[in-house]
Amino acid sequence: METWWKESVIYQIYPRSFNDSNDDGIGDLNGIRERLDYLADLGVDVLWLSPVYQSPNADNGYDISDYQAIMDEFGTMEDFDLLLKEAHEKGLKIVMDLVVNHTSDEHEWFVESRKSKDNPYRDYYIWKDGKADQAPNNWGSAFSGPAWKYDEQTGQWYLHIFAEKQPDLNWENERVRQSVYKMMTWWLDKGIDGFRMDVINLISKDQAFPDGETHGGAYGNSMEFCCNGPRVHAYLKEMNKEVLSKYDIVTVGEAPGATIEEAQRYAGSEENELNMVFQFEMMDIDHGKYGKWSPMPFDLKKMKANFKKWQEGLDGRGWNSLYWDNHDQPRIVSRWGSDKKAWRKKSAKMLALCLHMHQGTPYIYQGEELGMTNVRFPSIDAYHDIEILNAYRELVKETGAMREEEFMEGVYKLSRDNARTPMQWSDEAYAGFSSVEPWIGVNPNYTEINAKQEIADPDSVFHFYQRLIALRHTNKVVPYGTYRQYMEEDDNVYVFTREYEGQKLLVACNFSEQPQTVEWPDALLEEGYTPWIGNDSLKPFEKAVTLTPYEGIVWIKEETKKA
Structure with missing residues (x-):
């Protein structure tokens, strides 16, 4: 079924790091409001705000002490109301982060x-x-x-499945559920356009609370008794009936550990729960012995296999959320592209093209549209994320399982603070984010990578994202087309097609720094393809095509091409 949120592009804002309007080094609601024209010009449809509620900030706002108040550092409820009003006037919807697996211990x-x-x-x-x-x-x-x-x-x-200051709510208690639904209704009546639900598939725990497998560690695995728990679907159906179904909104549930079968239940059109889920299987393909702290080399075949699994598994039975980056993930251009000066811009465009040509709703994380990169701060003392600091204490200081140098390589590659450095607006001091030193360090490359320069450059990553978004809005094959993958065993090139109502796209992406010659399988040797969009010179479709390093290109069947 066609619907507005399937054809939308969602832009995630991490308010603390987006734009500082009052010169205290911390981003805020009025800072977001100052940049609404930028976001409208980019072409996105929905703004997802990471938590802006009152919070002591043990986990950067994901520990909420008052769901119906705004964090002092971010402004006031009046500021929020003005942001919502002006966003709507510019055709932008607002989605709030809903964190109801746990609260702050100060709630x-x-x-x-x-x-x-x-x-x-x-x-x-x-x-x-x-x-x-x-x-x-x-x-x-x-x-x-x-x-x-x-x-x-x-x-x-x-x-507390997360930090000590994040005690888990007891969803078995009906009073808890009704309190949450009342709060959600309050926000929706205010006029927001949906919720992104933090770790929503953890809200139902195995009430026997058995010990978990230790897998050689000091503690047992809690997730096997919390993820996709026994009553989670009953709770979400109840939430949908009492709240969500009464509004024309978009909902996405963060669902670590969700299987295809579970995702079909969470996001199935007949299930009456959520519109889509965030799953993390792909985000784990480069995790090593100690998870993200011991990263493995990128494996394209693993990535392709994961895309195939989820694209085919949810086709007609659910809906995919498409993302490379978010507040919990590092910068994709440094992770699976190349942040070398020679390849950064081109690989950022290829990665954008690759993601946005899949079936599902794409998410852009602030700065992704500029090709922002990971950062290498000089020492552990410059990092703020509680996940980093706790892992450092456990793996380096307490157990000695990892050497500090080894651990820091994992931090540089996969840690969450890579995504939390200030948005790079200009080459002015502090990247134009603030006039004073920000709460976390600025990536030193802001003088080369920033919005001001990219807006002025028609060949920039920013303008490439504009084009991709426009194609989604004007061609139904992009959001809805059926997916089919080819050349699955190729270690360097990713090839797939999309088909919908007579249109057919052929997508090819080179994930390497070397040219790759593609000899198409017989099933793809069709006439009538014409180049549609790419990050290099648009080459004609031929029996063998050589893709330049990090080239991404889409061909469309000529006889069905729309004007």
Whole structure:
């Protein structure tokens, strides 16, 4: 079924690092408002804001202390209302980040919950007795260390799948669910256009709380008892019935560990849950022994196999969210392209073309449209992310499992702070993000990579993204076309087709620094292809085509080409 959010392009804003309007080194809501014309000019349809709610910032806003207030550093609710109004006037929708697997330990619900065992809010969270002065089970936190915290005041332990300051809500409690639905309705009545739901597939836990497999580590795997839990689909159907179905909005659920079968349930058109999910299988293909801290070389065949699995698996049965970058991932041009000066711009365009030609709704993370790169700060002290700091303490300082130099290579390659450096607006001091030193360091290459220069350059990464977005808006084959992959065993080139209502696209992307000659399989040797879009000179379709390093090109069948 055709619908507006399938044809949209969504742009993620990490407010703290986007644009500082009041010169305190921290991005804010009025800073976003100042850049609405830029976003409208890029051509995106929806702005997803990472959390802007009141928060003590233990996890950069993903620890919420008040769902119906704005973080002081970001502005006021009046500022938000003005942003929403002006965005809508420019044809831009606003999606909020919904974080309801957990709250901050400073949220009033938890403040009350920890006061006593008989407090009315006690059952809003997951409290358990320990076992022989130990935690209730061996679960580990996603941010390293144990997933349980002992609270001396009541002599029990509370569950925190993430940081200690992020206690998990107890979704078994109907009062919790109704409180969440009431809050969601409040925001939707205000006029927002949807929710991106943080780790939403973790909200239902195995109520037996068994020990998890340790896999050689100090703690057991909690995810096998939290991911896609026993009642998660019942909860989402209830949420949809009571809230989501009453509004014309877009919803995307972050779903680590989701299988194709689970994703079909979360995002199936007949399931009445969500519109689409974020899954992470592809984001793990270069993780090594210690996960992201010991990265493996990029393997194109693994990437292609993953695309094939999800494109075919959800075709007609669900909907894919397409992304390379977000606030939790490093910069794709440094990860799977090349941030060498000779190839950065070209590989950034190829990666953009590759992603945006798949079936699904594409997401652009701030600066991705400029080809922003990873950063190498001089020492661990320059990093802020709690995930980095906890892993450093555990793997380097406490256990000695990794040498500091080895660990830092993982930080440079795959850590989350790569995405959180300030948006590079110009070659002025602090990249035009602020007039004072920002909360986190600026990537030194801002003098070469910035929006001001790219807008002025018609051959820039920015203008290439504009063209890709425009093609999605004007050609139904781009969002809806059926996917088929070819040359699956090729280590360097990715080839696939898309077909919809008589149109056919042929996409070829060279993921290497060397030219690659493609001899098409017989199934693709059709007449009538004409070049449509590419990041190099548009070459005609021939029996054998040589792709230049990091070239991406799309051909379209001439007889069905739209004007």
